[in-house]
Amino acid sequence: MVAASAHPFAQLDPARVVAAVESLGFWVADEPFALNSYENRVFSLRDESGRRWVVKCYRPGRWSDEQIQEEHAFLWELDQADVPACAPWRNEQGRSLHHYEGYRVALFPHVAGQAPELENPAHLFALGELIGRLHSVSEQGRFVSRRMLDLDAMVAESRERVLHCPWLTQRQRRVYERLTESLCQALTPYTWSPAASIRVHGDCHLGNMLGRDETFTLVDFDDAVMAPAVQDLWMLLTAQHEDDLRMQLSEILEGYEQWREFDRSELELIEPLRTLRLLRHSAWLVARWEDPAFPRAFPWVIEESFWDQQLRNLEQQRLALQSPPRWLA
Structure with a gap:
């Protein structure tokens, strides 16, 4: 568990990220790569099948579980309507928000590509x-x-x-x-x-x-x-x-x-x-x-x-x- 006196992300090292993902039934094939995110902590990694995922660890105290789950439900609603919006992975019980050692974690499929050109x-x-x-x-x-x-x-x-x-x-x-x-x-x-x-x-x-x-x-x-x-x-x-x-x-x-x-x-x-x-x-x-x-x-x-x-x-x-x-x- 994270010490109460430490910053919420102080102990969120690569080993803990891997353990969180593997607790969901995946095997992680490489070390997580930290992406450019400050509000939350976000990592890129590959599983044993070569699929690339983005792991989001939510900042404690910002959103409630209900607010995060409402966001996820919205994303699945968009997915059902074929709107490209990157819905989170769900386990067999239908859960997309997961808890591991005090952290709240969600797994998203990696989206490849580049940013649009606003002069085009x-x-x-x-x-x-x-x-x-x-x-x-x-x-x-x-x-x-x-x-x-x-x-x-x-x-x-x-x-x-x-x-x-x-x-x-x-x-x-x-x-x-x-x-x-x-x-x-x-x-x-x-x-x-x-x-x-x-x-x-x-x-x-x-x-x-x-x-x-x-x-x-x-x-x-x-x-x-x-x-x-x-x-x-x-x-x-x-x-x-x-x-x-x-x-x-x-x-x-x-x-x-x-x-x-x-x-x-x-x-x-x-x-x-x-x-x-x-x-x-x-x-x-x-x-x-x-x-x-x-x-x-x-x-x-x-x-x-x-x-x-x-x-x-x-x-x-x-x-x-x-x-x-x-x-x-």
């Missing part, structure tokens, strides 16, 4: 189709245990966490407090009812979409929530020039609407959702700092220059929220 119209259309297929299934049910994306509550939570961290100078703290108060006011008009939310992937960035030849699979539904559909689309809109931006949006929505109609009024939520992600990311780094992996991976977080850049980014977001929505042009 064919890739954008294919991604729109994929997310449209996802949402055509997800709108048929609702999460009960997993959280609702609540703009006001999440912004306030992130703001308080950063304001109480030790790394901002007095000047930076004053500016951050002023800027985030202004952002909170600017975000007030952007609300939606629970009825306008559907089950979404929640973190549709390039690292969570893998494939080849315009065929992609969504992976890592760890951030699945109830939210407006646009939450799964806006991170694909990366172009800096207006013509390129319109091309991206047009291709994505054309693909999406092969499967489900998209409410264009949700486009006005893009900058608010971008603001939320920016605030939550810095708050996440602060919240996870006691995890030894974070100081190693993000050593610049304690530097004054990092927080100066965060303040500049927030000021840009404040201006973006005050400008007419370019997405509706």
